[in-house]
Amino acid sequence: xxxxxxxxxxxxxxxxxxxxxxxxxxxxxxxxxxxxxxxxxxxxxxxxxxxxxxxxxxxxxxxxxxxxxxxxxxxxxxxxxxxxxxxxxxxxxxxxxxxxxxxxxxxxxxxxxxxxxxxxxxxxxxxxxxxxxxxxxxxxxxxxxxxxxxxxxxxxxxxxxxxxxxxxxxxxxxxxxxxxxxxxxxxxxxxxxxxxxxxxxxxxxxxxxxxxxxxxxxxxxxxxxxxxxxxxxxxxxxx
Amino acid sequence: xxxxxxxxxxxxxxxxxxxxxxxxxxxxxxxxxxxxxxxxxxxxxxxxxxxxxxxxxxxxxxxxxxxxxxxxxxxxxxxxxxxxxxxxxxxxxxxxxxxxxxxxxxxxxxxxxxxxxxxxxxxxxxxxxxxxxxxxxxxxxxxxxxxxxxxxxxxxxxxxxxxxxxxxxxxxxxxxxxxxxxxxxxxxxxxxxxxxxxxxxxxxxxxxxxxxxxxxxxxxxxxxxxxxxxxxxxxxxxxxxxxxxxxxxxxxxxxxxxxxxxxxxxxxxxxxxxxxxxxxxxxxxxxxxxxxxxxxxxxxxxxxxxxxxxxxxxxxxxxxxxxxxxxxxxxxxxxxxxxxxxxxxxxxxxxxxxxxxxxxxxxxxxxxxxxxxxxxxxxxxxxxxxxxxxxxxxxxxxxxxxxxxxxxxxxxxxxxxxxxxxxxxxxxxxxxxxxxxxxxxxxxxxxxxxxxxxxxxxxxxxxxxxxxxxxxxxxxxxxxxxxxxxxxxxxxxxxxxxxxxxxxxxxxxxxxxxxxxxxxxxxxxxxxxxxxxxxxxxxxxxxxxxxxxxxxxxxxxxxxxxxxxxxxxxxxxxxxxxxxxxxxxxxxxxxxxxxxxxxxxxxxxxxxxxxxxxxxxxxxxxxxxxxxxx
Numbered sequence: 001x002x003x004x005x006x007x008x009x010x011x012x013x014x015x016x017x018x019x020x021x022x023x024x025x026x027x028x029x030x031x032x033x034x035x036x037x038x039x040x041x042x043x044x045x046x047x048x049x050x051x052x053x054x055x056x057x058x059x060x061x062x063x064x065x066x067x068x069x070x071x072x073x074x075x076x077x078x079x080x081x082x083x084x085x086x087x088x089x090x091x092x093x094x095x096x097x098x099x100x101x102x103x104x105x106x107x108x109x110x111x112x113x114x115x116x117x118x119x120x121x122x123x124x125x126x127x128x129x130x131x132x133x134x135x136x137x138x139x140x141x142x143x144x145x146x147x148x149x150x151x152x153x154x155x156x157x158x159x160x161x162x163x164x165x166x167x168x169x170x171x172x173x174x175x176x177x178x179x180x181x182x183x184x185x186x187x188x189x190x191x192x193x194x195x196x197x198x199x200x201x202x203x204x205x206x207x208x209x210x211x212x213x214x215x216x217x218x219x220x221x222x223x224x225x226x227x228x229x230x231x232x233x234x235x236x237x238x239x
Numbered sequence: 240x241x242x243x244x245x246x247x248x249x250x251x252x253x254x255x256x257x258x259x260x261x262x263x264x265x266x267x268x269x270x271x272x273x274x275x276x277x278x279x280x281x282x283x284x285x286x287x288x289x290x291x292x293x294x295x296x297x298x299x300x301x302x303x304x305x306x307x308x309x310x311x312x313x314x315x316x317x318x319x320x321x322x323x324x325x326x327x328x329x330x331x332x333x334x335x336x337x338x339x340x341x342x343x344x345x346x347x348x349x350x351x352x353x354x355x356x357x358x359x360x361x362x363x364x365x366x367x368x369x370x371x372x373x374x375x376x377x378x379x380x381x382x383x384x385x386x387x388x389x390x391x392x393x394x395x396x397x398x399x400x401x402x403x404x405x406x407x408x409x410x411x412x413x414x415x416x417x418x419x420x421x422x423x424x425x426x427x428x429x430x431x432x433x434x435x436x437x438x439x440x441x442x443x444x445x446x447x448x449x450x451x452x453x454x455x456x457x458x459x460x461x462x463x464x465x466x467x468x469x470x471x472x473x474x475x476x477x478x479x480x481x482x483x484x485x486x487x488x489x490x491x492x493x494x495x496x497x498x499x500x501x502x503x504x505x506x507x508x509x510x511x512x513x514x515x516x517x518x519x520x521x522x523x524x525x526x527x528x529x530x531x532x533x534x535x536x537x538x539x540x541x542x543x544x545x546x547x548x549x550x551x552x553x554x555x556x557x558x559x560x561x562x563x564x565x566x567x568x569x570x571x572x573x574x575x576x577x578x579x580x581x582x583x584x585x586x587x588x589x590x591x592x593x594x595x596x597x598x599x600x601x602x603x604x605x606x607x608x609x610x611x612x613x614x615x616x617x618x619x620x621x622x623x624x625x626x627x628x629x630x631x632x633x634x635x636x637x638x639x640x641x642x643x644x645x646x647x648x649x650x651x652x653x654x655x656x657x658x659x660x661x662x663x664x665x666x667x668x669x670x671x672x673x674x675x676x677x678x679x680x681x682x683x684x685x686x687x688x689x690x691x692x693x694x695x696x697x698x699x700x701x702x703x704x705x706x707x708x709x710x711x712x713x714x715x716x717x718x719x720x721x722x723x724x725x726x727x728x729x730x731x732x733x734x735x736x737x738x739x740x741x742x743x744x745x746x747x748x749x750x751x752x753x754x755x756x757x758x759x760x761x762x763x764x765x766x767x768x769x770x771x772x773x774x775x776x777x778x779x780x781x782x783x784x785x786x787x788x789x790x791x792x793x794x795x796x797x798x799x800x801x802x803x804x805x806x807x808x809x810x811x812x813x814x815x816x817x818x819x820x821x822x823x824x825x826x827x828x829x830x831x832x833x834x835x836x837x838x839x840x841x842x843x844x845x846x847x848x849x850x851x852x853x854x855x856x857x858x859x860x861x862x863x864x865x866x867x868x869x
Contacts, residue, residue: 077345078274085242200340201276202298204246211246214274218342221276 010239012036012158025151027123034127036158039235043224044075046234048160049129050217051139052209056090060141064090065115069210070125073132073217075230084125085210088115115146126157130238134192134216136161158238162219165237166190169227195219199226244269247344250297254317255836256364264354273345277337284335290324292345293365299341300736303333310745312843313338313736317836322365325351364840391484391498392477394513395506399497401426404441408453408467409460411444421446422495422507425468440504442468445495474499475508482560485513489525489567492574525571533579534639537572541644544568545819548606552816558808559780562603569599570694572643573612573636577695580635588625589617592693592700593636596652600692601762602778603808606815607825610637610645611652611687613659615700620662629660652687663700667707674711677721686725689766690777705775713773722770723860726763731756731850734843738832753814754827757807761849764856765800768792779804796852803848806841810834 013036020032037046050071057063071083089112133139136159147155170188189195192215193206199222204215224230228237248269251257257265273292277283277299284290286306294301296318303312303320311333314320323332325348355362401424402411415423427441444464452458452467473491475484477500488496494510510526524540524547531537547568551561577593596611598604614629633654641647654660661669673685689708693701712718732740732751739747765779765786774785780801787797814833815825834842 073274076275080244080247080270080272080274083242083244083270199276200299201342202246202250208245210242210244214244214246218274218276222278222340225276225278225281 010158011039012238013038015156019156024153027120028147028151028153028155031123031127031155036128036130037234039238040233041235042231043228043234043237044230046074047129048073048132048217048220049126050078050132050213050220051126052133052212052216053139053142054207054209054212055138055142058138060138060145063142065142065146066090066109067209068118068122069208069213070122071210071213071217072125072129073221075221075224078214078217078221080214082125083210083213084121086118086122087112088118089113116150119147119150130158130160130234132160132162132216132220134161134195134212134219135163136239158234160220160234160237161239162195162216162223163190163192164239165220165223165227166195192216192219196222199223242270244272247272247274247297250317251295251344255840256319256358256361259360260354260358264358268346268350268354271347271350273347275343275345277341277343279337279339279341282334282336283341283343284321284324284331284333286331286334288331290321290329290331291348292321293319293325293348293351294321294335295319295344295346297342297344299337300339301335301341301343302338303335305333310733310743312734313741313745315737319365322351326366389481390477391475391479391481391508392500392505394481394484394508395498396512397506399424399504399506401438401440401504402464404428404463404465406464407461408449408458408464411464412449415446420507421509423464424497424504424507425464426504439502440472440474440497440499441465442470443472443495443497443507444468472497474504476500477505481513484508486563486567488513489564490570492525492529492571524568528568528571528575531575534576534642537575537639538642544644545606549816549819552812558805558812561812562598562601562605562808563778565606566599566602566604569604569608569645570595572645573640574695576636576639577632579639580632583635584628584631587632587696588628589619590697590700591616591620591629592696592698593654594701594704595692595694597687597690599694600690600777603762605812606819607827608645609648610640611648612636612640612654612694613652613688614654614661615666615704616660616662617697617700618662618664626657626660630655630657633660650684650687663703666704670704670707671711674708674715674718677715677718679721679724682718682721683725683728686722686763686766689722689770692777708770709773709775712770719767719771720860722767723856726760726767727853727857729755729760729763730853731760731846734846735831735834735839738830740831749830751829751831752827753807753811753829757845757849758804758811760853761800761804761807764849764852765804767856767860792855796855799848800852803845806845807849810838810842 016032016035020029023029023032050073052069053065054067055063055065065088067085067087069083069085072079087108089109131139140157140159144154144156147153167190170190192212193203196215196219197203199219201215201218201222204211206212224232243266248265251268252260252265257268260268274297279299283294283301296314296316298316300313300315301318301320302310303314305311312320320333320335321331324330329348351365355365397418397420400414400418400420402414403426406425411423415421422443422445424440425442425444426438428438442465444467448467448469453462458467473487473493474497475487477498484496488494488510496508497504498506498508524543527543528537528540531540548561548565551564556564573593573595581587592615594600594613594615596613598608599611614633616625616629620626637647637653637655647653652659670688673682673688691701691704691708730743732748733743734741736747739749740751741747762779765782768786768791769776769782772786772789772791774782776782776785783797783801786792787794792800810829811827814829815827817833818825831839
C-alpha cells in the first residue's frame with residue numbers, strides 16, 4: 001500500500017465553506033454550500049463523479065470546451081442511468097485538427113447550447129462529489145477558465161486523477177528519456193487506454209467525452225481493487 | 240435527453256440474447272446498465288444473497304458454482320449469469336467468482352423482467368437451461384420435413400382395387416388392367432364380428448408377382464390367385480405419417496404398401512407416390528441398390544449415399560429421420576450383398592439370419608460407421624459340414640460392406656469371426672451367461688449385442704434372442720447394475736469456454752468427441768432403463784416410449800432425454816455434413832471454435848441433461864460396486 005506524497009494536503013471542506021461565503025454567483029454559492037466529504041472519509045463511502053471534457057485544443061487560455069461527459073459512481077457501481085453528456089458551442093473557432101479527434105463537427109455545434117446553458121445542471125451533478133479525471137490539468141483548467149469567462153470568478157473542486165495514480169505506480173516513467181534508454185527500460189505509458197489494458201479493461205473508442213468518463217470511472221475501480229484498500233481515506237488520493 | 244452509451248450498446252448488440260433486440264431497446268438497456276470491476280479471485284455472487292441484476296460479462300472470465308462448491312460453468316465475454324436467482328426468489332442460487340480481472344454490466348431486475356415479457360426469444364434464452372431451450376431447437380429442426388406431418392391417407396388417390404380369394408390369376412390380371420393398377424388386394428371372407436362388411440385383407444399381388452410367380456413358372460391361367468399372392472402383407476395405418484411409410488418400405492424393401500384403417504384396406508401406396516413427395520428420396524437410392532449386380536456396382540453408389548445424407552441434413556430433417564433413413568440404406572446394402580453372395584455360393588445349407596448390431600439395429604446409423612454384425616444359424620448347423628459356406632458368405636458381405644464405406648469392426652464383432660457365427664442354441668447360451676453371470680468387464684465388450692435386429696433371412700432366429708434378452712434382463716438386478724456401471728464410464732463435459740471444451744474438474748481440451756461424450760453414453764443409459772422395463776425396442780426414442788409406460792423415469796426426465804438425444808445427434812450430423820461439404824473425411828470430433836454461440840448453449844444444456852440422468856442412474860443402481868471384481 002502506498003501513500004501518496006502530496007504537498008500540503010488540501011482541506012477541501014474548509015475551502016468550500018470559505019468559497020460558499022465569497023462566491024457572488026448564486027449557482028456557484030449553491031455548489032460550494034453542498035460541501036464535500038472530509039479527507040478522512042473512506043474511499044468506499046465517497047460519492048464520485050467521473051468527468052471528461054473534449055476541447056478544441058490543449059491550451060485552456062486559448063482553446064475551449066466542445067463537449068462534457070459525466071458519470072456518477074462509487075467503488076462498487078458506475079451508474080449509467082445518471083450519466084450526462086452535452087455538446088456546447090465553443091467560445092472559439094473549431095479547427096479541423098481537433099475535429100479529427102473528438103468527431104464533433106461544425107454542424108453539431110451550430111445547434112448546440114452555449115456552456116452557460118448547461119452550467120446549472122453541470123454544477124448540480126458535481127455538487128457534493130469528488131471529481132475523477134484522467135489528467136486533471138485539462139478538466140480542472142478548462143472548467144475554471146470557462147466559468148471565469150462566464151461569471152468572472154473561478155471554479156474549484158477536489159479531484160482524484162487516475163493518471164497521477166498510474167504515474168506513482170510506475171515511477172520510472174519520470175526518468176528522462178535518455179536515461180531510460182540507457183537502462184534499457186521500456187517506458188510505461190500512463191495514457192488512459194494503455195493504463196486500462198494493464199487492468200484487463202477493454203479497449204474503447206477514445207475522445208468521446210462520455211465514453212472517456214466511463215473509461216476513467218472503470219479505471220479508478222480497477223486501480224483501487226488492485227492497489228488500495230476500500231478503506232483508504234480520500235485525502236490520500238485527492239488534490 | 241438521449242444519452243448514447245455507445246460502447247455498452249455496441250457490445251451488447253454482438254451477443255445473444257441481446258443480438259436479437261431492436262436498436263431502441265438496446266439503447267434503453269445501455270442507459271440503465273450499472274458497471275462494476277472485479278479483481279481475479281474476488282466473489283461476485285455469494286449463495287443466498289439477494290440479487291437484483293442480471294450480470295453480463297463485458298470482459299474477463301467468471302466461474303459459476305453449485306451450492307456444494309462443484310464447478311457448474313465457466314463464462315466469458317458476452318455471457319450472462321444470475322438469471323436463475325432472478326427468476327427464482329431473487330436470491331443467489333449459483334455463486335460466481337471472477338477468475339480473471341472482469342468488468343461486469345449489471346442489468347436491473349425490473350428491466351430484465353420487461354425484456355423477458357416483451358421478447359420471447361430473450362425469455363427462452365435466459366430461462367432455465369435444459370428443456371425449454373432444447374425444445375425450441377428441436378421444433379425448428381424438422382420443420383421442412385413435411386413427410387413427418389402428412390398422413391399416409393393423403394397419398395391415396397383411388398379406392399382399393401380388390402378381388403376375393405379364389406379368383407383366377409387371369410381374372411386378377413384383367414381387373415388390374417381395367418383399373419390401371421400395379422398391385423391388387425386379395426380379400427378374405429367377410430368378418431363375422433359385425434353386420435358391416437369388414438373384409439380383412441388376405442394378401443397382395445403385384446405386376447411383378449404375376450411375372451415371376453405365374454408366367455416364369457408356367458402356371459395355368461386358372462390358378463387361384465391365393466397361390467401366388469404375398470399373404471399377410473405388411474401394412475401401414477392411415478394415420479401414420481408419410482415418413483413412417485417411407486421407412487416401412489425402406490426397411491422391408493417393398494414397393495407397394497397397403498394402407499389400412501382398423502384392419503380394413505383403404506388403398507395401396509406405391510414407391511412412386513412417396514417419391515413424388517420427396518423427389519430425391521432415399522428410396523431412390525434403395526431402389527438402385529437392389530438393381531446392382533456386383534460389389535463394384537454397389538461401391539459406385541457411395542457418392543449417392545453421401546449425397547442423400549447431405550440432402551436430408553440440408554432439408555432440415557430430424558436426427559431421428561436421418562438415422563432411420565441411413566440405417567435403411569445400410570440394411571438394403573447388406574441385404575443386396577447377401578443376395579449376391581447366395582447367387583454366387585448357392586442356397587444356404589441350413590437356415591440363417593444375418594443380424595445387425597449397434598447403431599444399425601437401433602436405426603440410428605450415420606455416415607461414419609463401423610459394421611457390427613453376426614450370423615445366427617439354425618440349430619441343425621454342423622460346423623464341419625456347413626461352416627465353410629457361412630464363412631464365405633460372411634466374408635463376402637463383410638468385404639462388400641467395407642468396400643461401400645462401412646469399415647471393419649475394430650473389436651472383431653463381425654460374422655467373419657467364428658465366435659459370432661453360431662447356431663441359435665450357442666447364442667442363447669451367450670446371452671444367458673451375460674445376463675446370469677454379469678461382469679462389467681465382459682459386458683463392456685458384449686454391450687453391443689444388446690442392440691440387435693435381423694437384417695436378412697429367418698427373422699425368428701433373432702426375434703427369439705430379443706425375447707430372451709427382454710425377459711431375463713428385467714429380472715436380473717445384477718446384470719442391470721453391471722450395465723449401469725458401464726453406462727457411467729463416459730461422462731459429458733461441462734460446456735465450452737472460449738476455444739476450449741470445459742471439463743467438470745476445470746480442465747480444458749481443444750476438441751470433443753461428440754459421440755463418445757454425448758450420444759453414446761446417452762444411448763447406453765437409455766438401454767439400461769429400457770432393459771429394466773422389459774422392452775424389446777431397439778431404437779432409443781422407442782425405448783424412451785417404452786420406459787414412459789413404466790414409472791422408471793418421470794415424464795419430464797424422458798422429455799429432456801428425448802430432446803438431448805435429438806440435439807446431440809443433430810449437431811454431430813451437421814458437423815459431419817460440414818466435413819463432407821468441405822471435402823474432409825467426416826468424423827465425430829468437433830473443435831469448439833466451429834460451434835456457434837447458440838449451439839454452445841444448447842449443447843451445454845444437453846450435456847447437463849445427460850449428466851443429471853447419469854446421476855440418477857448411479858442412484859438407481861447403487862449396488863453396482865459390490866459386483867466389482869477385484
